[in-house]
Amino acid sequence: MEQFEPDRLSPAQVAAVRRSFRNGRASLTRRSLLRASAGGALAVGGVAGLSACGIPAAGNTQGGVSADDRSAKEKTVNFSNWTEYMDVDDSGKHHPTLEQFTRRTGIKVKYTEDINDNNEFFGKIKPQLAAGQDTGRDLIVLTDWLAARLIRLGWVQKLDASNLPHAYANLSAQFRDPDWDPGRAYSYVWQGISTVIAYNKKALDGVEVKSVSDLLDNPKLKGRVGFLSEMRDSIGMTLLDMGKDPATFTADDFDAAVARIQKGVDKGQIRRFTGNDYTSDLTSGDFAACIAWAGDVVQLKADSPDIDFIIPDSGYMTSTDNLLVPNKARHKTNAERLIDFYYEPKPAAELAAYINYVCPVDGVKAELEKIDKDAAENPLIIPDKAMAEKSHAFRSLSSKEETEFEEKFAKLTGA
Amino acid sequence: MATLTEAPPPPTPTAPEKKPPRRRGRFTPYWLLLPGILWLLVFFALPMIYQASTSVQTGSLEEGYKVTWHFVTYWDALSGYWPQFLRSVAYAAAATVLCLLLGYPLAYLIAFRAGRWRNLIMILVIAPFFTSFLIRTLAWKTILADGGPVVGALNTLHVLDVTNWLGWTAGDRVLATPLAVVCGLTYNFLPFMILPLYTSLERIDGRLHEAAGDLYAKPWVTFRKVTFPLSMPGVVSGTLLTFIPAAGDYVNADLLGSTDTRMIGNVIQTQFLRILDYPTAAALSFILMAAILIMVTFYIRRSGTEDLV
Numbered sequence: 250m251e252q253f254e255p256d257r258l259s260p261a262q263v264a265a266v267r268r269s270f271r272n273g274r275a276s277l278t279r280r281s282l283l284r285a286s287a288g289g290a291l292a293v294g295g296v297a298g299l300s301a302c303g304i305p306a307a308g309n310t311q312g313g314v315s316a317d318d319r320s321a322k323e324k325t326v327n328f329s330n331w332t333e334y335m336d337v338d339d340s341g342k343h344h345p346t347l348e349q350f351t352r353r354t355g356i357k358v359k360y361t362e363d364i365n366d367n368n369e370f371f372g373k374i375k376p377q378l379a380a381g382q383d384t385g386r387d388l389i390v391l392t393d394w395l396a397a398r399l400i401r402l403g404w405v406q407k408l409d410a411s412n413l414p415h416a417y418a419n420l421s422a423q424f425r426d427p428d429w430d431p432g433r434a435y436s437y438v439w440q441g442i443s444t445v446i447a448y449n450k451k452a453l454d455g456v457e458v459k460s461v462s463d464l465l466d467n468p469k470l471k472g473r474v475g476f477l478s479e480m481r482d483s484i485g486m487t488l489l490d491m492g493k494d495p496a497t498f499t500a501d502d503f504d505a506a507v508a509r510i511q512k513g514v515d516k517g518q519i520r521r522f523t524g525n526d527y528t529s530d531l532t533s534g535d536f537a538a539c540i541a542w543a544g545d546v547v548q549l550k551a552d553s554p555d556i557d558f559i560i561p562d563s564g565y566m567t568s569t570d571n572l573l574v575p576n577k578a579r580h581k582t583n584a585e586r587l588i589d590f591y592y593e594p595k596p597a598a599e600l601a602a603y604i605n606y607v608c609p610v611d612g613v614k615a616e617l618e619k620i621d622k623d624a625a626e627n628p629l630i631i632p633d634k635a636m637a638e639k640s641h642a643f644r645s646l647s648s649k650e651e652t653e654f655e656e657k658f659a660k661l662t663g664a
Numbered sequence: 665m666a667t668l669t670e671a672p673p674p675p676t677p678t679a680p681e682k683k684p685p686r687r688r689g690r691f692t693p694y695w696l697l698l699p700g701i702l703w704l705l706v707f708f709a710l711p712m713i714y715q716a717s718t719s720v721q722t723g724s725l726e727e728g729y730k731v732t733w734h735f736v737t738y739w740d741a742l743s744g745y746w747p748q749f750l751r752s753v754a755y756a757a758a759a760t761v762l763c764l765l766l767g768y769p770l771a772y773l774i775a776f777r778a779g780r781w782r783n784l785i786m787i788l789v790i791a792p793f794f795t796s797f798l799i800r801t802l803a804w805k806t807i808l809a810d811g812g813p814v815v816g817a818l819n820t821l822h823v824l825d826v827t828n829w830l831g832w833t834a835g836d837r838v839l840a841t842p843l844a845v846v847c848g849l850t851y852n853f854l855p856f857m858i859l860p861l862y863t864s865l866e867r868i869d870g871r872l873h874e875a876a877g878d879l880y881a882k883p884w885v886t887f888r889k890v891t892f893p894l895s896m897p898g899v900v901s902g903t904l905l906t907f908i909p910a911a912g913d914y915v916n917a918d919l920l921g922s923t924d925t926r927m928i929g930n931v932i933q934t935q936f937l938r939i940l941d942y943p944t945a946a947a948l949s950f951i952l953m954a955a956i957l958i959m960v961t962f963y964i965r966r967s968g969t970e971d972l973v
Binding site for chain 2: 368369371372398401402471472473514517519520521522526529530533534535648649652655656659661662663664
């Protein structure tokens with residue numbers, strides 16, 4: 250090291266020099282040295298440092314989105330998904346469909362269930378993506394509004410259609426053209442999520458619930474109604490109930506829906522706003538009825554005969570969880586092959602038979618009938634025409650709208 | 665809390681009669697301090713500076729955030745969310761008082777009367793910590809469920825009529841009311857009260873009680889004039905260990921509460937994760953920190969135990 254006179258360089262600079270010897274990727278350039286010295290300056294700067302540590306604009310990172318794709322050399326793909334969102338065999342250790350994929354393609358899947366919450370996960374990957382770094386993940390699954398945000402920020406990669414023949418051919422019509430990703434250039438649906446009204450027969454005790462209006466107005470349900478803390482689901486269902494279309498609503502419509510729910514809060518009609526934990530309130534009977542996710546309700550129904558759901562005449566909301574390849578992912582082609590695999594009817598049917606969400610793949614019904622007849626007939630898993638017509642999606646929001654609406658909705662939920 | 669910056673004790677000169685001067689020992693205390701100082705620097709000082717900077721930035725996710733010394737954020741945060749601030753302080757104070765009322769007799773019992781049961785009771789106090797905070801709080805949802813035995817009993821005894829009148833509960837239920845949140849806070853932070861109380865009570869010399877008795881003090885007077893003053897360090901550190909985390913807690917309010925029981929921790933969480941208004945979230949955190957610092961300083965001054973905490 251002596252020939253570099255390390256004592257004249259800051260530790261950060263020395264580190265940069267050393268790195269440049271170890272591998273080519275970060276080889277010594279004027280820029281990396283500059284960056285290293287900027288880092289050193291930041292570390293010593295006191296109040297001056299304060300003003301230096303702003304968060305860079307997201308647009309700045311759009312420069313180099315793709316890393317060199319190592320898919321051909323490294324036969325692996327890092328797949329991050331939500332918990333309990335994949336088929337599991339009886340031993341609980343193997344994922345049959347993933348193993349099929351590995352057998353067929355030779356690509357090993359490193360499957361991690363590390364997504365529990367969209368907002369939290371965004372907070373987790375934001376620093377790397379904002380700085381234009383690899384997150385260590387090749388494939389992630391995010392709900393549509395967050396997928397839309399990542400696309401808007403330029404943090405995900407455009408997919409190569411030539412690797413996705415099945416996905417292109419088999420994606421259900423209702424998911425083909427979301428306004429936030431026309432023609433599915435960046436994303437493909439993993440599963441669809443229907444938002445419905447669930448109830449506990451015992452707790453209802455003969456009270457009839459048919460619509461969101463019943464939830465908000467029926468005095469017999471006072472203090473025993475739950476709404477979701479997910480803005481798009483609660484507001485979307487209320488908009489539908491008011492005869493507005495969640496795909497085209499205006500800011501005034503949004504305010505009206507908030508005011509409508511606010512009345513329910515003020516009257517003490519709504520007990521609380523919940524995330525996934527509404528399931529325990531519903532089974533215990535603390536909620537007589539609530540807005541709920543159909544996938545959960547199918548599950549709850551199997552465990553407890555008192556739980557059931559209805560679909561209001563005014564329609565229901567469907568959102569999607571979407572597969573995305575983040576910037577700088579190292580195995581993009583492998584990830585695309587995995588996406589395509591799940592758009593073949595057979596693996597899609599096996600997955601649908603295990604998890605009870607809306608299957609986004611056309612032509613699955615015949616395959617699913619072979620595995621599970623009930624599931625194939627369930628309109629919540631394979632929507633028939635009448636169901637699909639009642640399904641509505643929440644329109645995408647601009648960044649400004651998103652902040653404004655979330656703030657108004659947060660006020661509604663108490664903070 | 666004031667000991668962080670205190671200078672290390674002067675190194676004791678070791679074996680001065682030996683000829684070769686051993687300079688190695690002179691820096692030993694500093695070397696020993698180094699890991700702690702580095703830890704504080706990286707995981708306390710740096711995040712603080714970063715958050716302080718965030719709180720005076722403006723911008724958006726798309727445009728990036730820049731430091732503009734926008735101090736108005738603090739005023740907006742305070743004027744927008746003062747009810748949640750007040751509520752946090754009130755709930756935390758209520759939980760602290762409840763913890764003290766529940767914890768003091770128990771700590772007293774363990775320290776003086778438990779005999780061979782002492783270890784068992786101590787384990788029972790700590791045992792809930794072996795499971796997750798979240799699970800423990802969720803268990804309270806089952807205990808306080810609307811149709812459950814607790815709510816049934818409270819209804820029969822007309823306790824809920826009283827708490828309804830006080831505004832602590834609403835209707836025939838406990839869950840999703842302020843009472844449930846305070847109960848959850850009390851339960852979750854009770855061991856933080858009991859342990860310091862126990863250590864300071866246990867240190868009291870039993871002969872002092874005998875002496876008080878010899879001087880014709882009745883048991884109550886002995887407690888008031890001897891035991892309680894001597895246990896003050898435990899009371900002060902116990903109340904601090906309960907109040908400070910309780911004021912910033914958001915899990916209890918989230919799971920056991922409703923829209924009108926949201927605490928400042930919930931607001932910070934929503935601002936940071938949902939609305940993505942990082943400056944407001946940072947400003948709220950700093951206001952909370954300042955408020956707690958002022959209250960705690962005042963409290964320690966009043967209780968006159970600066971040197972014992």
